[in-house]
Amino acid sequence: MRKDLLTEDCALVLQQVHEIGKEEVMELAESLRFDHSRLLHIIQVLHNRGLVRISRTTQGMWVSLSRRGYQIIRQLWPEWAPSPR
Secondary structure, three states: OOHHHOOHHHHHHHHHHHHHOEEEHHHHHHHHOOOHHHHHHHHHHHHHOOOEEEEEEOOEEEEEEOHHHHHHHHHHOOOOOOOOO
16 A cells, blocks of 8 residues: 555554554544544545454444555654564
């Protein structure tokens, strides 16, 4: 996937989730200063592309990078060279 195929907002969410590892959606919305519904839409787009995993618990909804998400991070930002957790 090329960088230009991701919107700026999608790239920001991927970066943030990569840095944190696994993040609760409400906290992610707060840290990125995104409206909750806007963030949910972005997460759904990323999930549909296979770049993030979504898990729901009684404490909230959590987002983490999928294996493909890590591969995209390595392609877009090779200096990070992340490894799956």
